[in-house]
Structure formats: C-alpha cells, structure tokens
Amino acid sequence: MASTTAESTGRPRAVEAAFLLLLAVIALDAVTWVLDMFVIAPTGLADMRAASGDVGAFRQAAVSGAFTLLVIGLGVLLAVMVRQGRGWARLLLVGAAALVALLDLATVAMDGPEVFAGASAYELLRDTVPALLGLAALVCLFLPASNAFFARRRRAA
Template sequence: MTDVTVGRAGRPRTVEAAFVLSLAAIALQVVVWVLGSFVVSPTGFEELRGELGRDGATRQLAVSAGFLAVLGALWLLFCLRMRAGDGRARIALTVVGLLSGLFFLNTLSTDGFRWTADGGIGDLLLTDVLPDLPAAGAIVMMFLPASNAYFSAARREGR
C-alpha cells in the first residue's frame, strides 16, 4: 500500500504540488512573453515595428497575446480538471509538457547553445528553459505513486 500524504481537500500533496507547478509554468510563459515583447532589448515589438510598421507590429502582438491567452486558459482548464482527478487532463498536460520540451530540444539542435552567440546564457534560460522547468516538475509530481493512487480512485468513482 502506498503511503499517501493527503492535503486539506482530500487530494495528495503531490497533486497539489503539480497544480501549483502548472500555475507557475503558465505565469512564467506570460512573463517571458511580456519580457521578450516589450522589455528585453531588442524587443519583439521593436523588431516587428521595423518589419511591419507600428500598426502591423501592434496587430501582430495583439494576435500573439490572444493566442497566449487562449492557450493559458486551456492549460488552466486542464490543470483544474487534473486537480479534480481527471486522468485524461493529466495525460493532456503530460503530452503538452513533453511537446514543449521537444521544442526546446529542437531549438538546441537548430540554434545550438546560444551562450556562444550574441544572446548569452540568460537569453537561453529565459526564453527556452525557465517556463519548461515547472511543467516538467508537474509531470513528475502527477505520476508519483500517491498521485497514481488518487487518479485510480477518481477513475473508479467515475470522476
């Protein structure tokens, strides 16, 4: 039998930790987008303005922000469903997290380690690795024995 440490709501702490890590991943995605678009020089807005003009850059960033908002809302929905015991949401979060990690590996294979280029190690960590770390931690937490027991019990109860 697995020793399950249960939180206040009857969920294992591993599931709660996965939920919090997923929320952190969502927040970091937003922070990285804002920093890349408006703060870290050269900003995405500056580069787009040079290519598309001010109106085109504003329109492109609005589309990008809308896309990020929709993805963030879906991610949050899956996080809430996972926290409630939905195993399908756990699988969806795992697949999306793994795909995100594969995109990072693809970036490394095409661009190499950018600390040897102009961007520096901070650029690599900020844009590619940092948002994926909490997502990877959430995946691990969702598949620990206590979490597996919780999702199995939820499936038997029909949640």
C-alpha cells in the same frame, strides 16, 4: 494539528504541488511574453515595427497577445482538471510536454549547440526555469500517491 485542504479533499500533496507548479509555469510564460514584447531590448514590438510598420506591428502584437491569453486560459483549465483528478488532463499534459521537448530538440538539432552560446542569462533562465518547473509538476503527477488519487477518481466516475 489542523487538516490541510489537500487532506480534507483526499487530494495528495503531490497533486496540489503539481497544480501550483503548473500555475507558476503559466504565470512565468505570461510575464516573459510581456518582457519580450515590451521591455527587454530588442523588444518584439520594435522588431515587428521595423519589419511591418506601426500598424502591422500592433496587429501582430495583438494576435500574439490573444494567442498567449488563449494558451494561458487553456493551461489554467488543464491545471484545474488535473487538480480534480481527471486522468485525461494528466495525459494531455504529458503529450504537451513531449511535444515541447521534441520541438526544443529539433531546434537544437537544426541550430546546433551554438544556439546556447549567444544566449543571455535572461534567455537561459526564461527557457530553463519553466521547463524545470513543468518537469517537476509532471514528476509530482506520477508519484505513487498521485497515481492512487487518479485511479480512485477514475473508478468513482
């Protein structure tokens, strides 16, 4: 049987899976930004045009797009660092996930359960699928094989 990349690098399959799951979350976030901004009515651009006019809306969209690209770039960099076995990157992911979870809980606490009542199927999928993929990535990063990999990398450094 031919060896896989994960086996030849000493990287466990769980770390490879986490890396791919993180890339999937990043890609989904990029796609949903485009869909929300330009495709799914009411579009974010239309809302911004109504509030700020054409010039203001395009300026806001450009800032939002630039920020989204920055977050995507940082996410890919973090995923690559995790794949290389950098423990600090794994901990940073945990911190980011905890922050997102706290912000989500704060939203539900302020808006109550009715925040879900008026949500469309798209909105529920948009919000749930990346969260579940991210949770799966975190679980993969803390499996025993992953813990051993990160410990080996820490000792080697």
